[in-house]
Amino acid sequence: MTGLNWVGRLGIVIALIVIEKASPALAWFLVVAAGLAATCYLLFKGNFLPRFIMDPLERLTRKRELVDTFESKTKKLAIIDDKTLASELKSKVIGQNGVVDSLATRLRQRLAARRPSKPIAVMCFAGAPGIGKTYLAKVLVEQLYGSAKHLHMIEMAQFDQAHAAATLFGSPKGYVGSNEPGQISKALRDIPNSIILLDEFEKAHRDIHKRFLSAWNDGFVTELSDGSKYPTNEAIFILTVNAGARRIAEYARDPSVTQDELNKFAKGALQDAQFAPEVLSRIDDVFAFRELAGLDIARVVALEMERKTKEYQLEIAGGGIDPDILYSAIDAFTQRKPEGGVREIARHIEDLIADGLIEAKAGGANLVEFVADGERVLVVPVDESLPAEKPTPAKTEPTG
Ligand SMILES: Nc1ncnc2c1ncn2[C@@H]1O[C@H](COP(=O)(O)OP(=O)(O)OP(=O)(O)O)[C@@H](O)[C@H]1O
Numbered sequence: 001m002t003g004l005n006w007v008g009r010l011g012i013v014i015a016l017i018v019i020e021k022a023s024p025a026l027a028w029f030l031v032v033a034a035g036l037a038a039t040c041y042l043l044f045k046g047n048f049l050p051r052f053i054m055d056p057l058e059r060l061t062r063k064r065e066l067v068d069t070f071e072s073k074t075k076k077l078a079i080i081d082d083k084t085l086a087s088e089l090k091s092k093v094i095g096q097n098g099v100v101d102s103l104a105t106r107l108r109q110r111l112a113a114r115r116p117s118k119p120i121a122v123m124c125f126a127g128a129p130g131i132g133k134t135y136l137a138k139v140l141v142e143q144l145y146g147s148a149k150h151l152h153m154i155e156m157a158q159f160d161q162a163h164a165a166a167t168l169f170g171s172p173k174g175y176v177g178s179n180e181p182g183q184i185s186k187a188l189r190d191i192p193n194s195i196i197l198l199d200e201f202e203k204a205h206r207d208i209h210k211r212f213l214s215a216w217n218d219g220f221v222t223e224l225s226d227g228s229k230y231p232t233n234e235a236i237f238i239l240t241v242n243a244g245a246r247r248i249a250e251y252a253r254d255p256s257v258t259q260d261e262l263n264k265f266a267k268g269a270l271q272d273a274q275f276a277p278e279v280l281s282r283i284d285d286v287f288a289f290r291e292l293a294g295l296d297i298a299r300v301v302a303l304e305m306e307r308k309t310k311e312y313q314l315e316i317a318g319g320g321i322d323p324d325i326l327y328s329a330i331d332a333f334t335q336r337k338p339e340g341g342v343r344e345i346a347r348h349i350e351d352l353i354a355d356g357l358i359e360a361k362a363g364g365a366n367l368v369e370f371v372a373d374g375e376r377v378l379v380v381p382v383d384e385s386l387p388a389e390k391p392t393p394a395k396t397e398p399t400g
């Protein structure tokens, strides 16, 4: 009766009682037939089959794991619900609602109207450091594919010489390193349905930029060591760039500027940053990220503190971060405008709490609170059995 709800099951029982009143033999026949059918179903599922007729995969490997890997590597992205995707992304990526909305809409369109022999999309995330460009790509891969395995992240700053292209696309036979496949071809060979994140794209050599044109125009890359061609039509390319960040930030300060206007402005800024026109024209969309401001800074710092705390298998008690800590973070960010963005502030606070977290963990705590103490942050273990009484602070650290 698998798959029937309770109404169905009740119906069958009532029907059997009625049949049993009219003809007990028929009722017994039906019960025995149902028993036989259930037995056959179980045997058919393979769990109780004699070994010699079992599926070899059932017998010789962990079939479920194999099927999961196979399905995940061959799964094509279906049309998505852009509203759901956008709200999932917004729950993790703070203060970039305009980008997230237009990105989700664009992806929905691209997935609905696939272009033959082209990647699903070639997108560019532009803006200042530490405002969530790389992070959005990471969160997106989790939402689309359910696993970080589908993200191939390549730091493009290491390819500032034209000859470094060999590391990405392999070397022709006879050259040094020709036994090693290129990073891009290997990534596409292993997991073709993935996001290829080309981080800090503008820092790579212009010749290397152009090497991506066949991936974007013709829908494949050629591995030079053996001439194999790997399709790119299941891949999404995301380029992150800092080029023109200051101008984009200045333009974005005007609250009446819409996300579309900002994106167009960012595309213009990339042109001025010496991107080759043929490369720029192959980028489907440029998404301009706004600088984080006000309470969004506090949100990011609070999330970073939570992430750090979880690294020590600890949790932050409800309302456990002293607002003064977050207020100081906003203040420090606004005053100093650190080069690394909000990431730099968050890292400073992480340094302040690291020792306290170690001590809290060593003391057997599960829950902690963070209390501001001048320039320091105290990590206070919370005794769950005595909620009213707070133990003494575990550790204090002076600011650097
Ligand atoms: N908008 C945001 N929402 C949530 N977390 C953020 C946001 N911006 C930054 N962070 C946090 O800061 C870290 C650094 O951000 P990220 O790597 O995305 O910066 P970026 O914009 O790619 O900067 P860069 O140009 O220097 O590479 C992230 O891993 C994330 O934890």
Ligand SMILES: [Mg+2]
Residues within 6 Å of the ligand: 133, 134, 135, 199, 200, 240
């Ligand atoms: Mg980045």
